[in-house]
Amino acid sequence: MNDNYELQQAVMHGLFDQQKYSGNDMLAPKLLVNSKEETIWEHLLDEFGVCQSFSIAVAFITKDMLTPFKAVMSELAARNVTGYLLTSDYLGFNDPAMFAELLKIPNLTVKITSVAGFHTKGYLFDNGAEKTMIVGSANLTRSAMLANYEWNLRLRSTAQGALFKQLEQQYTAQWHKAFLLTDAWVKDYALHYVTPQLTSKTASPVTKKITPNGMQRQALANLAKLRQNNARRALLISATGTGKTYLGAFDVQAFAPKRFLFVVHREQILEAARDSFRTVIGGSARDFGILSGKRHQTTAKYLFATIQTISKPEVMEQFDPQEFDYLLIDEAHRSGAQSYQRLLNYFQPQFTLGMTATPERTDDFDVFELYDHNIAYEIRLQQALAENMLCPFHYVGVTDYEVNGELLDETANLSRLVSDERVDYILRQLDYYGDTTQVPHGLIFCSRQDEAKELAVLLTQRNHPSLALTNEQSVSQRDAAVKKLEEGQVEYLVTVNIFNEGIDIPCVNQVVLLRNTQSSIVFIQQLGRGLRKYPGKEYVTVIDFIGNYKNNYLIPLALHDDHSKSKDTAKRELAFKPILGLSTISFSRIAKQRIFAALDAVKLDSLHELKQEFAALKQRLGRAPLLCDYLEQNSLDPRVFLENPRLNNYGSFLAKMQEQVCLTKYQNQILTFLCKELAQGKRPHELLLLRLLLQQETVSEQELIAEFDKYGCYHNDQLLNSLDVILGLDFFAIKSGKKIKADEYGGRPLVVHDGFNYQLSPDFKAAVSQGQDFGCLMDDVLSCGLRLNQEYDNKRQFTLYQRYTRKDVCRLLNWSKDLSAPMYGYWVGENECPIFITYRKDEKVVESRNYQNTLANNSAIRWYTRSPRTLESAEVKRLLAVDDNQARQIKLLVFAKRSDAEGKSYTYLGPADILPGSVAEETMPTAKAKPKRVVGMDLKFKQPLPYKQLKYLTGQEDNE
Template sequence: MNHPLRDAILNGLYDPRYPGHELLGPKILKNDRDNKIWLTLRQELLTCQTFTWAVAFVTLDMLVPFKLVMADLAVKNISGTLITGDYLAFNNPKVFYELKKIPNLQVRIANKAGFHAKGYLFQHDTYQTLIIGSANFTRAALLSNYEWALKISSKGNASLTQQISAQLKDLAEDSLPLSSAWLAKYEADWRPIQESNSWSQGSLKKIIPNQMQAAALQELNGLVAKGEKRGLVVSATGTGKTYLGAFAVQNFHPRKFLYVVHREQIAKKALASFYRVLAGDRANYGLLTGNKHQLERQYIFATVQTLSQPDILAQLAREEFDYILIDEAHRAAAKSYQKVLAYFRPQFCLGMTATPERMDDQDVYKIFDYNLAYEIRLRDALEEKMLVPFHYVGVQDYEEDGIRIEETSKLRYLLAEKRVDYVLQELDYYGYCGDLPRGLVFCSRQEEARELAKIFTQKKHPAVALTNQDNELKRNTAISELEAGKIEYLITVDLFNEGIDIPSLNQIVMLRNTQSSIVFVQQLGRGLRKFPGKNYVTVIDFIGNYKNNYLIPLALNQDASRDQDRARRETTLPTFIGLSTINFNTIASEKILRSLEKVKLDSLKELRKSYQELKEKLGRPPLLFDFAQYGSTSPSVFADNHSLNNYGIFLIKMGENLALSEYENQVLTFLTKELLNGKRVHELLLLQRLLKSSRLSQTEFELALKKQGAYVNSAVLTAVEDILSLRFFDIKQGKTSKKAQYGGQALVEKVNLLDYQLTSTLTQALKSNSSFQILFQDVIKTGLSLSKNYNQREQFTLYQQYDRKDVCRLLNWPKDVSAPMYGYRVGQNETPIFITYQKDALKKRSALYQNTLEDGRSLRWYTRTPRHLSSNEVQSLLNTPQMKIHLFVKKSDAIGKRFFYLGPAMIQKDSVREELLGPKKKAAVGMNLLLKQPLTVSMYQLLFNEEV
């Protein structure tokens, strides 16, 4: 009889020969790059029937993602209890106010003296799970701190369970429900714990470069030393871009300096920041704006509108300034900026921007001579703690009473009272950091902004609408009122995408369709500046039925890969950037996944756009390796594109001047389609070494593989020869074979059975066509780079994705038999099994098999029909000594042809039986496959959670 809980406990506490279980087995939880204690807590919440937590300390910054999960649980009528307290007055009173907003959470206040417990108990259908250790319910403890927590499951009648239940019962009896009276008294008596805060507004402490600014300055100094005249720095909003510019000017020591921007407000703030760094006589700093023309000053801060006027330029010599800084440099293609840049002849001109990518096809990089000195992107800045973390929640927009928010929704639906009430309810539920909301709301239309501001105000949430029709005085007044707490929200369309600095913002609200990843990041960045007492910003995104929903996870994760599988994972699972969290509720996630299914991220149109962007950045046609190096489109996306055989074809489509013979095209297609993915390094390494020397002995090749950390045996060496000779592909498919499609000739041959060398045909092609040689080398270099994503010591890497053809190659089989393989193929000593977990019942033959995750660790699997226990195939599978079963699983056919490798599996012998399947009662043999390597929480959620 199979007892997964018993086996899991015995595996963890007694003998590892018992089958383990990721969800049930004892486990030490910790925080690192791949694991977060919060992920386990979240998984337990999503699958439990109820829960009881006893946690001394709770912080506001962890409540936003918790509330999102609790909202999903409320839909399923699942509730829980949190016992906390007032020990050391750690818990901010606002924590209790926020906890009271969660309708399916009972909060109790412990009366135990010195209450300092940290335990999380979850009640499941037939067992309980306890997590106990050092981790309080704080963001630092659950996401980043070095913490230990023991997770253990047990039956309800077990001794441990009874002990815990008794403790919790005693604790609950000696506690009180959280009441308004208790909270009022606690708030009156509470005094905040004094925290050291090295950053404070208006501080006169000397400003010095941070680590990333110092690196940028070093690159800028290098450009100046080389005699370059222009350079560009990309620096995310809030990362100290203005100070970085001041440091650069300080290093240069200009005789006279000019700063150029498009708004007077920005120019004034920049002047103040530069003065803090450069110091000296305040009279040396001047403005060149509509009202002030202080042209004699050493450091001039100008608006481009004033500077570009002919009468102003006439008063300034072309060599007037040694150093010019163009802020918001993505605007530098405009006529006014071009006029300024064409007129002056500085020794150096620096451009600075947070978003160099333009939507008007202007080449910003070209303007600055393709000298990209340094990039500080949003993800880097968050991970380096240069910005305030954000907690993003994607929730569904209002849908009821015939209202369904989409691109063409009429204004009356957007402004419907029930929708506005719903929006305000969600804003209140997810909250903000601080005593008062200071929110920035982005909506779709100017009329909508004005009407929403009126309705918000009527509903006692004072708001002001700002559009590009409002003058600067009104904008400044509204911002001052928000900062002073006189209003709660500024409601706008796209006015605040850039250039406006409101550090105290603690809520960003998205009430519009995401049309552009660039704009999304600009708007998100408005709330990320540091401010005293601000520990995080809440970002609430109301996701309607928009076709562009797929852009949201890409923008949040700074994902430019155009990899559809990666985008699905970013939508399905919570992700993290430093201490920032990204979470979608169930319905919002489903909307994004539906949007993702309808778009081709790797369409030729999208790839062309990506190509042009990178070409602008580099000032030359990019190669595949450039895409990998600059974090742009994943090179694998080019390989997977069915309309492109190889990157050379793509370059020709892009209008680049190169010619390839039919043979050269075929060779590049082979390299691209079969080796570029880097899933096995062996073939790539051999080709790389043979490009450097005409011959390579087998011994030298084996040493090179070992040095690379790759496994070596006779089977893989034979397989490498089969691949590079194209024998592996000598399987007829339709009118021709893959071997013929790949040129029909070997790339590598063996000499004297000992040495490898490139064939003469390939050698001649590489010598005679430099374009072919460059592209050949590029694929190999890129493939070797991608190979680092895989464990080359093994045939397969746990939780990486493989298709059937990959598996045939990596199992060292002599031929590609992936086409007729379907669900499995029993080999001599290795058997790959491919399972599609979710079936569209009644639609496909495979639905008959009803593969199920029986108990969280074993998959019920069936052979094809008709098969019997006596069938040779079944007997070979069951009785071959040391038969190794490799298990590959994907959630549905909709996600493509690749499966996640879940590791080796064992057949549970007592589960094997012959069964009659389907309406025609055909015989098949069913069995449970037990994973040798327990699933991680993330992989379990990705593949097997019904909610996602």
């Protein structure tokens, strides 16, 4: 099928008749809007990724969109792709700084039109024989690209298309009338520039009452519930800049203490904290006092004290131990210090709240134990960005400097780290991605102290005043350096980890990472140094120099707060330039390759990794975590245990962690069955039945169906029969190597069904009565499965775009046996035929299965039977058979995965119909003399694939 024919079909589908013509979503006319599923910027990235040249005409451009735009232009420059940008000075919307930044892009020619009322928004892409235009309402602004409700029409055309020719002519005409953007013009424009007034009247300032946001309301409710349950201490985990001081004030207001004590470690925070509390609580200024080295306002109702002063025995003893009924400790991770321990041992408040952004400690002190393992709330980065609590950021991952093709790593000599060539390279990246019209207020994180000191000197010599800060400087010296950064006396503070936490510099507008990412926690801490909002700061530029480090895989995990330990998830997050609210993430091609290489090399689900996660959560909870705890704490996806081939069940993992778990062999076998077959939650029916049987001796069919209805589950006779063969283990009575699979699960039924009632089998019932460990672990597995099941649509056998293995499909189709082993690409059952497609075949794949499925179309896929097959083959006849109403007798269900690297699971793309007229015998070329016969056909999905599903399955990525 030639490209022009496919384009014709797509155009006719989009503009004439979607039922009559096949619509290739990548070619068809499409309305582009911003939504949770996709953004206009992502579609532009698709076009930039394949174009040979481009032309843009937009009235307005904002500086806050230029960082990700520059990242794209840098990648195009590496491919020798150039482009043209036509814009204007209409209404003075485009400020001089934005024009100055455009001049930095070497492969972009910019012209300014003098046309009055220029209000165009169009993006034209030339890919040789194919052209693409995106026209509509979206300017090149961050809001338009990522958030605003915009309408933009994407049209594709051949080079001869009349509409594209007309658009090109219009662009060319305006281009010739426009004048070239130059330094001289920008300077003159800046000299006469007047900031536009966006409103005709200036409203009088209104003092807005501060009220809790959604996350704060939830945290306050959790704190109130903890106190109702007689909790005396609790911990609030909240990143810098997320309003935890106001949250503390709201809770104190709700508690209404007779006296309140707020303790911090730095005097500079006292006044700001006091003022925030008074803003929320109100009342006389005399009620709010400060206790520090200089001020002793000890009689105030609300007292704000430094730990250095309040912890002195002679100061503490001025107060009765029960003087304060509410104690709040800021930066609570410091509570292990002797000064804090004296304070906490002396005072006896009714309630103590600790607030911190970093509860995990590198020392041996257990912050969670100190606060009775009561975690009131945890505000995460993605949540805070979504709530607009933090300043958006533009992250750019660039490749670090190379010398003769050799990459920097942890063992690099200092001479290489601070060579003139590397420093010049760093400055070129800072200049390109930074805003040279504003004074940088930057933090640079290095790997070593000697590197930090030398780099600060070299940057200063190159007219970028910088200071090195290490743990050798005193607190007063650090404070003095921070003040110089805030006042613009220096541009950069070059440091080695000391600013990971406990420092507040709201003016920071650049974060530069020149070190190996050792942990996700440290990465987020360093990123977070720039995320506090500040007047005039619209966004933060984060530049990460990615070298040859084995820990590079942590970068996408950290940016997405991904604890799943799934390589597939990490690669999906990395692959398509993900976006977080109004923040963007961009990687250069080489940087991305390095991260993919690190992901391929690491075992995210190794026992070492799982042991670390287990230990961290155990410390947080004060006990060994169960599967549901990982879900509740957002710590780890429990499927990493359930699907791990090195673990039989979670009880066996606990035993490896030296936890006391007492299980019989049969109990272990039952747990293995539950973990391996049911706990992923892909259907809830078995879990619900087992849960009922653990609560009551007998469950009638009517009671079970009522439970299904209550839970919103589909049910029919086939489903009830399936429960019998699953819980009776008959489904698994097949050979797996030399063993019968069911024997691994104990070989005996778990449930007996007499046709009317269900009961636990005598063996299973006896196992339940033997010891508490088994009952506890079994309840946890069932609860975990039902929690995971919330991701699925239980009114149907399969949920669109969820992942299933071949064995899952056999079970969920209610088949009596597991036929996954001989199934391969498909299996024609009595009523259904599940089809499993690996879209991009491995080079080593067996030739007889190396069929080139095509899915450039979001509505249909070309699919082939196994070989040898002809139209006369019995199997093919069954596939093509229709009933008296011309409906297919066999229901086709399509499952697909991008490549074998994704493992055993396939994404469910939905039911499909065979397009009339598409069925044909074809030959499949082989290395042998005689080609093999197959039958090919177009399968049309009942529901066209969403943009991201289509994009992921078909996209060519830099690492491949």
